[in-house]
Amino acid sequence: MKIVLIEPGSTIANVYSKISMPLLGPVYLGTILKNQGHEVEIYKEDIYTPDYAGIKADIIGISILTATANRGYEIARKFPKEKVIIGGVHASLVPQEARRFARQVVVGEAEGVIGDIVNGEVRDEIVYGKPVENLDLLPYPDFSLIKGYRLPAFITPVLTSRGCPFDCSFCSVTKMFGRTYRFRSAENIRKELLAVRSKNIFFCDDNFTANPKRTRQLLEFLVRMKKRHWACQVRCDAAKDESLLALMARAGCNTACIGFESVNHKTLEAYDKKQTIEEIIHAIGSFHKKKIKIHGMFVLGGDDDDKKTVWDTLRFAVRHKIDTIQMMILTPLPGTKVYEELEKQKRIFSRDWSLYDGQHIVFAPKLLSARELQMNVLKAYARFYSVYNTLVLFVRLHFRNAFLRLMGHKIVKDWLRHNRSMRWLAQEGIFS
Structure with a gap:
């Protein structure tokens, strides 16, 4: 067939x-x-x-x-x-x-x-479908099946776990994979990595360090492999284990993608993130001490966020020298707590799913208008990923960060070109 x-x-x-x-x-x-x-x-x-x-x-x-x-x-x-x-x-x-x-x-x-x-x-x-209880039974993914996909790829995604016990109000992960962590064994992952020819790997788990014992076994193997660079997604609490961070650095981790979510403590509580701003600051310092770059992910638009929150977020990122940032606008994905609450309050004004990408506002915020949130996030993004900031990094010989800032600049520019009319905001009614 x-x-x-x-x-x-x-x-x-x-x-x-x-x-x-x-x-x-x-x-x-x-x-x-x-x-x-x-x-x-x-x-x-x-x-x-x-x-x-x-x-x-x-x-x-x-x-x-x-x-x-x-x-x-x-x-x-x-x-x-x-x-x-x-x-x-x-x-x-x-x-x-x-x-x-x-x-x-x-x-x-x-x-x-x-x-x-x-x-x-x-x-x-x-x-x-039923959750795959033993992830070691999954076959190693055959990327040669993808038409036009060049092998070896510049970066190869590798999955080592599924599920998440946390239940952030805006996240759909638990709806898909459940609230129980399931892990592949370090040996099973090791065998897959031996066959991966890419020099760059992205561990796409929602929390790469969720099982420290298994993570250490995997990291020890990565140390022996040498010359592999990789990125992963972790929570701030990974920074509390200094020996684990040191091992991550030795094993070739060059970037940690961390869901900081907010610099507004009220918003963190509303998101049910179970972390503090102090823990965020500690995590940034700890990863940077180990020469691991940080991609900081923020979600803006909670009921306690206003225009100042957007710019506080930008200033926070600059002050703490976060290498790259993702300033997502709160998106009420179907099935999440946020969706249910905003739907009940009749605050969602668009169900054009193509707008549900974290960069378009589709609901009426509480402390500012939809247009104000949209425009201020865009301006803050443009400021962070400006050509000037890119050139500064280049002059200082931070070539990787300069390249990523340039990529971010292009993404923002392309977004503005495709969304210049802001036509979907008219659906809220007050912008007509």
Whole structure:
């Protein structure tokens, strides 16, 4: 059977559209189906968009995030409905919506059910996948299935765990992967890394250091591998273990992506983040002492945020020399606590999913207007990723940070070019 899996193109504001790092979900599913004897092709539109009219396949699988849902549905319409299966985070959050465009929708993790669906053994319109309890049983992802994907890639994503016990009010991770951590063994990861030819690795776990004992085993292996550079996502509390940080640095960690979320302590409490500003400052200092760069991720627009919060965030990032930042606008993803609260208060004014990418305001904030929040975040972004700041870093020989600032400058510039009219803000009513 011929199966085509598709990852719809990212929005213009998504940095992953610039570095072409694929979602792992379609690659895992494609590898499983290939191992079962099927002919599999994967298309990531950010890398290569095929002529869909020329695609002949028995099954079309489309994996959607909320921001790519509209594009995913557009692709689905190009094929007979009885051939289309839709999965991914957004489909798991709103399966009845996705069902309008497909014969079947998979909710949750699909690895355990995809074979039965393709073979016709499971015919339910909405199929509930079960969490993969033993992640060591997953095959190593075969990236050669992705059309147009150059190997070895500049950076290769590697998953070592799923789930998160924290339940931040704006996050959809627990809706997809649950609140229980599941880990691959260090030995299983080691074998995958031996086959990865890329010199750069991104550990895409939501919290890479969640199991310190297993993390140490993996880091010891990375030390022996040498000459590998990698990035990961961690919480601030990773900085409390100085010996672990030292081992991360020795093992080749060059960037830690940390969800700081806010410099407003009231907002941190509302987000249910379970961390303090003091812990954020300590984490920044600790990572920098180990020569590990920081990509700081902030979410702006909580009910206790105002215009000053936006600029306090920028000043905080500059003062503490955070290397790169992501200033996301609070996005009420379906199924999250934030969505439920804003929906109840009738404050969401747009359900155009393409705007749900963290860079468009789609609800009415409390302490400032939607337009004020949108424009101030953009101005703060532009200030941080200015050409001047890029040149300063270049002159100081910080070439990597200068390159990343230049990339950020281009993303902001492209976003402004595509959104100059701010047309979606008219939907709030007061901007008409």
